[in-house]
Amino acid sequence: xxxxxxxxxxxxxxxxxxxxxxxxxxxxxxxxxxxxxxxxxxxxxxxxxxxxxxxxxxxxxxxxxxxxxxxxxxxxxxxxxxxxxxxxxxxxxxxxxxxxxxxxxxxxxxxxxxx
Numbered sequence: 001x002x003x004x005x006x007x008x009x010x011x012x013x014x015x016x017x018x019x020x021x022x023x024x025x026x027x028x029x030x031x032x033x034x035x036x037x038x039x040x041x042x043x044x045x046x047x048x049x050x051x052x053x054x055x056x057x058x059x060x061x062x063x064x065x066x067x068x069x070x071x072x073x074x075x076x077x078x079x080x081x082x083x084x085x086x087x088x089x090x091x092x093x094x095x096x097x098x099x100x101x102x103x104x105x106x107x108x109x110x111x112x113x114x115x
Contacts, residue, residue, distance in 0.1 A: 034061055051080035 015023075041059040048055040053071035057063045065071075075081070 049074040050076070051084050053081075 044059045045056065053075055056071045057065050
């Protein structure tokens with residue numbers, strides 16, 4: 001009776017040397033960019049703790065948040081968050097041309113009333 005089971009080593013394809021080189025180069029670049037970004041990520045983290053606590057712990061690769069985590073413990077009051085909200089509204093109005101719609105309904109029926 002012949003052995004019908006194939007070993008796992010027979011199914012795994014060995015990568016070509018060029019593929020190994022591409023992977024190693026990509027991982028090296030990722031590590032380099034990650035270390036360059038870490039300088040700014042710390043500053044962004046400090047600002048988000050005070051102004052936008054919902055973005056805390058999101059700037060570093062591999063960091064995570066869990067449900068129910070308190071994020072407003074470093075926030076003194078809501079002044080920064082309110083100023084950020086107003087700044088975003090101002091920036092949005094400056095970037096969006098007044099003569100265009102932000103959202104268009106290409107296939108809207110003719111009797112549809114837009115608010």
